[in-house]
Amino acid sequence: MASVVLKNVSKLFIINNEPFQALKDISFEIGEQEFVSIIGPSGCGKSTILRLIGGLLFPDEGEIDVCGMSPTEARKNRMYSFVFQDAVLFPWRSVIQNVQLPMEINQKFDKKASHKKATELLKLVGLSGFEEASPNQLSGGMRHRVALARALMSSPPLIFMDEPFAALDEITRDRMNLELLRIWSETKSSIVFVTHSIEEAVFLSDRVIVLSTRPGEKVADIKIDLPRPRKLELKQNEESFVYSNEIRKLLASVTQKAAEQTGMNNLP
Amino acid sequence: MKNLNIFREKSVWINLLVVVVLLLSWELLFSNQDNLDNISSFVKDTTGWRPHLKALSVMAVPRPSKILGIITTTPPNGRGGWEFFWYHAKSTLSAAVLGFFIGDIIAILFAILLAYVKPLERALMPIFLTMRSVPLVAITPLLLRIRFTLADMDVVQTNPILFSLFGTGQVVKMLVVIIIVFFPTMVNVFEGLKSINPSEIELMKSMNASGWQVFWKLRIFKAMPLTFAALKIASASSVLAVTVAEWLGTNQGLGFVMSQGASASLDSRHVWASIVIVTIFGLVFYWAVSLLEKIFIPWHESVIALKQAMNGLELDALPDSSPAPQPKPLASEEGTA
Amino acid sequence: MIVVEKQKRLQKTALNKGLNWLLPVLCMGGLILLWEYWIGDSLKFVLPRPSLIFNQFIQQIHLLLNNAYITIFEAFVGLAIGTVIGVLFSIGFVYSKGFAKSVYPYALILRSLPLMAILPILTSLMGPGYTSKITLIALASFFPVLINMVQGLTAINKTTIELMQSLNASKSEIFWKVRLPSSLPYLFTSLKITGSGAIVAAIISEYMYAVNGLGALMVSFMFGSRLLDLWATLLASTILSLLVYILIVFLEKILIPWGKHIKEG
Numbered sequence: 002m003a004s005v006v007l008k009n010v011s012k013l014f015i016i017n018n019e020p021f022q023a024l025k026d027i028s029f030e031i032g033e034q035e036f037v038s039i040i041g042p043s044g045c046g047k048s049t050i051l052r053l054i055g056g057l058l059f060p061d062e063g064e065i066d067v068c069g070m071s072p073t074e075a076r077k078n079r080m081y082s083f084v085f086q087d088a089v090l091f092p093w094r095s096v097i098q099n100v101q102l103p104m105e106i107n108q109k110f111d112k113k114a115s116h117k118k119a120t121e122l123l124k125l126v127g128l129s130g131f132e133e134a135s136p137n138q139l140s141g142g143m144r145h146r147v148a149l150a151r152a153l154m155s156s157p158p159l160i161f162m163d164e165p166f167a168a169l170d171e172i173t174r175d176r177m178n179l180e181l182l183r184i185w186s187e188t189k190s191s192i193v194f195v196t197h198s199i200e201e202a203v204f205l206s207d208r209v210i211v212l213s214t215r216p217g218e219k220v221a222d223i224k225i226d227l228p229r230p231r232k233l234e235l236k237q238n239e240e241s242f243v244y245s246n247e248i249r250k251l252l253a254s255v256t257q258k259a260a261e262q263t264g265m266n267n268l269p
Numbered sequence: 270m271k272n273l274n275i276f277r278e279k280s281v282w283i284n285l286l287v288v289v290v291l292l293l294s295w296e297l298l299f300s301n302q303d304n305l306d307n308i309s310s311f312v313k314d315t316t317g318w319r320p321h322l323k324a325l326s327v328m329a330v331p332r333p334s335k336i337l338g339i340i341t342t343t344p345p346n347g348r349g350g351w352e353f354f355w356y357h358a359k360s361t362l363s364a365a366v367l368g369f370f371i372g373d374i375i376a377i378l379f380a381i382l383l384a385y386v387k388p389l390e391r392a393l394m395p396i397f398l399t400m401r402s403v404p405l406v407a408i409t410p411l412l413l414r415i416r417f418t419l420a421d422m423d424v425v426q427t428n429p430i431l432f433s434l435f436g437t438g439q440v441v442k443m444l445v446v447i448i449i450v451f452f453p454t455m456v457n458v459f460e461g462l463k464s465i466n467p468s469e470i471e472l473m474k475s476m477n478a479s480g481w482q483v484f485w486k487l488r489i490f491k492a493m494p495l496t497f498a499a500l501k502i503a504s505a506s507s508v509l510a511v512t513v514a515e516w517l518g519t520n521q522g523l524g525f526v527m528s529q530g531a532s533a534s535l536d537s538r539h540v541w542a543s544i545v546i547v548t549i550f551g552l553v554f555y556w557a558v559s560l561l562e563k564i565f566i567p568w569h570e571s572v573i574a575l576k577q578a579m580n581g582l583e584l585d586a587l588p589d590s591s592p593a594p595q596p597k598p599l600a601s602e603e604g605t606a
Numbered sequence: 607m608i609v610v611e612k613q614k615r616l617q618k619t620a621l622n623k624g625l626n627w628l629l630p631v632l633c634m635g636g637l638i639l640l641w642e643y644w645i646g647d648s649l650k651f652v653l654p655r656p657s658l659i660f661n662q663f664i665q666q667i668h669l670l671l672n673n674a675y676i677t678i679f680e681a682f683v684g685l686a687i688g689t690v691i692g693v694l695f696s697i698g699f700v701y702s703k704g705f706a707k708s709v710y711p712y713a714l715i716l717r718s719l720p721l722m723a724i725l726p727i728l729t730s731l732m733g734p735g736y737t738s739k740i741t742l743i744a745l746a747s748f749f750p751v752l753i754n755m756v757q758g759l760t761a762i763n764k765t766t767i768e769l770m771q772s773l774n775a776s777k778s779e780i781f782w783k784v785r786l787p788s789s790l791p792y793l794f795t796s797l798k799i800t801g802s803g804a805i806v807a808a809i810i811s812e813y814m815y816a817v818n819g820l821g822a823l824m825v826s827f828m829f830g831s832r833l834l835d836l837w838a839t840l841l842a843s844t845i846l847s848l849l850v851y852i853l854i855v856f857l858e859k860i861l862i863p864w865g866k867h868i869k870e871g
Contacts, residue, residue: 052471055475057471057474057475076474076475076477077477079476079477081475082475082476083471083472083475085468085471085472086468087468089468089469089472091486091487091490092568092569093490093566093568102476102486103476105486106473106476106477106478106479106482106486135568137568155476161475284711330730330731388629391625391626391629391630392629392630392632392633393630393633394630395626395627395630396630396633396634399848402798402802402847402848402851403802403844403847403848404802404805404806404809404843404844404847406806406809406810407809407820407821407824407839407840407843407844408840409813410813410824410825410827410828410836411824411828411833411836411837411840413828414827414828414831414833414836415651415652415833417828417831418651418652418831418833419651419652505720508720508722509720509721509722509810512720512722513722513810513813516722516813516814517813517825517828518828524722527722527726528814530726537730540726541726544723544726544727547720547722547723548719548720548723551720
């Protein structure tokens with residue numbers, strides 16, 4: 002059974018009084034315990050897809066099904082959690098209180114159990130000993146670990162990650178990628194991962210969905226057939242180069258087309 | 270405990286020394302009118318410009334010891350001493366503090382209402398924003414005039430409730446404070462409540478948080494820094510407003526004492542003593558609000574910046590670019606991997 | 607299909623924009639009408655009808671203007687002096703740490719003295735004329751300008767300075783071409799505070815020691831039981847301070863067309 006199904010989804014925005022087709026006729030499925038990346042040029046509506054699946058935005062056309070429910074119901078039933086580009090930690094809470102936030106918002110909040118689980122999760126993300134620290138005292142990578150622990154708190158079948166490591170430096174990002182894979186292998190969640198980085202997408206994913214821009218359309222759905230568990234050396238591997246190059250070519254042709262279109266529109 | 274650090278700073282001792290020297294020279298200089306006359310003629314001989322030292326006579330500017338004297342010891346006519354000043358200070362204090370609390374609580378409730386009711390926000394916010402830049406202190410004579418009129422009316426004279434409201438100036442003083450404090454606080458709290466960024470609200474929504482939870486777990490905390498900034502300003506302006514009202518038209522309070530410096534019964538010692546008390550009161554009030562700020566929002570940059578300011582201005586600590594100075598991380602990323 | 611729906615929403619947003627200024631105006635107008643016709647004369651010893659106040663305002667316009675000139679004069683001269691000194695000090699602060707460290711504590715003490723306490727002192731030193739009032743206003747506007755300008759002069763990217771240095775720019779060139787322009791928005795932020803603050807300080811000082819000016823006028827109306835005149839003067843001082851605010855915003859738009867307007871706060 003697929004955990005997420007999108008059928009002919011379209012979304013229109015109005016920007017500066019101009020209608021703007023963010024997504025057009027998008028269809029795909031995400032299976033259980035699958036790691037799927039969405040990649041595309043900036044402004045192609047990658048993040049919009051996540052927000053549509055998460056029920057934070059609503060499609061103008063098409064259907065979305067999350068774990069057999071509508072996105073809003075799925076949200077109410079805690080079927081997913083979000084990780085954003087910014088870690089979004091509340092500085093007025095300690096690290097462990099930040100991690101416990103999803104539980105507090107839950108109606109039936111068991112203080113002891115949630116504290117125990119948060120401690121375990123912090124251990125899982127490698128932040129044991131920082132439970133009582135203030136988020137202000139953490140480095141960028143550590144803040145993202147906390148955000149990840151918070152996302153795992155409700156043990157959701159789905160995790161949506163919106164360019165989570167985009168603001169980190171390359172070295173930290175590599176390590177966070179490895180950590181993410183390790184943590185993912187210990188949970189049973191599917192991950193939908195939006196990114197700018199081709200290498201990151203290939204390294205992490207089971208499948209990579211490539212989007213075009215203006216309008217955002219699905220260009221390709223590429224299965225990444227690389228062995229797991231994955232190690233950093235894989236990034237230098239011949240096979241992953243093949244995948245990266247394929248995606249790079251696709252993206253290049255997509256941006257080329259977009260540039261031609263806007264270029265033509267700009268001609269007198 | 271950390272606050273005690275400031276006393277270890279060299280600059281604090283130097284500043285204290287400067288203040289003591291200033292007070293001592295004031296004391297000595299003003300012990301005799303001849304000293305002033307000598308200075309005056311000396312300045313005139315050397316620069317040709319005669320300073321207004323006549324106004325600055327021993328009578329007009331009493332020595333620190335005299336000022337202290339009028340506060341601590343009661344003169345035979347009863348116009349001075351602890352009880353006299355406590356009687357007036359009590360009136361000033363209670364009006365300022367009560368007005369401060371009432372005005373700010375109303376402002377906070379209003380801000381919450383406007384932050385949640387969009388049509389009200391659009392109808393009223395522009396008006397409030399305009400009111401904020403209007404000199405509200407100008408309303409003081411009007412309110413006092415209204416009080417005078419009301420206090421003379423028979424209904425007020427005979428009805429004990431109305432009399433307690435308008436018979437004395439206390440309620441009018443509070444009203445002036447409430448009006449002056451209300452608008453800046455309201456606008457700041459409102460903007461604070463609205464200062465959540467999109468990813469924060471998305472995070473809360475994605476966790477299926479109710480509006481109530483968004484308010485208690487996010488908005489209220491986001492509003493605190495701007496609220497405290499407003500409260501600090503309000504603490505200063507409430508003291509100002511009360512003294513203005515007292516100066517203009519009441520027969521009680523430190524502002525009243527200050528206005529009576531040239532009258533038959535009080536002299537400049539009373540004026541200066543009141544100035545000292547009002548200043549100390551204002552400082553304590555401001556300091557108390559800052560202390561509350563430290564307790565409530567220890568995580569916020571303004572508190573961190575304040576701590577730095579306490580240790581003297583550190584220009585290095587001022588941001589080079591717009592983001593606020595980030596505290597150093599506890600440990601490097603390498604140490605945890 | 608969806609495009610049509612969105613277009614409808616588009617029209618709605620245009621209407622919304624119109625409502626943005628229409629709503630407050632309607633609200634204010636409604637209040638005034640209520641006051642005029644519903645409250646009417648029933649509370650005339652407290653709230654005289656707006657039409658009467660306005661009428662009085664027109665009739666007394668000469669008296670009000672003559673006194674407003676004095677208040678404006680005091681406020682503007684004081685504001686100008688305070689701003690110039692504040693800017694000069696801020697430059698001193700930024701270029702000499704010793705200067706900053708030795709002056710800043712006293713500036714802090716000065717700020718924490720309430721206006722009401724300074725004026726009697728100034729008056730006993732300088733007499734009850736314009737000098738003491740202008741000095742007071744200058745003192746009141748000095749501090750916000752100083753703080754904001756120090757922030758403005760230092761709030762530049764390090765890279766911008768490094769770029770200028772790599773172009774072999776001298777210290778003064780960096781000051782005139784980078785620091786000063788980028789600090790202007792901060793200056794106007796402080797002017798928005800000190801502008802209305804100067805009017806407030808002028809009015810308060812006129813309450814205390816003056817025979818002329820809007821503040822003094824209000825005091826005499828207060829003791830003379832002239833409620834209508836009092837309301838008219840209040841109206842005048844409100845209009846005056848709004849004009850000052852508009853003037854500062856206007857100047858900001860002209861002088862900083864690149865428009866990095868900083869939010870007050």
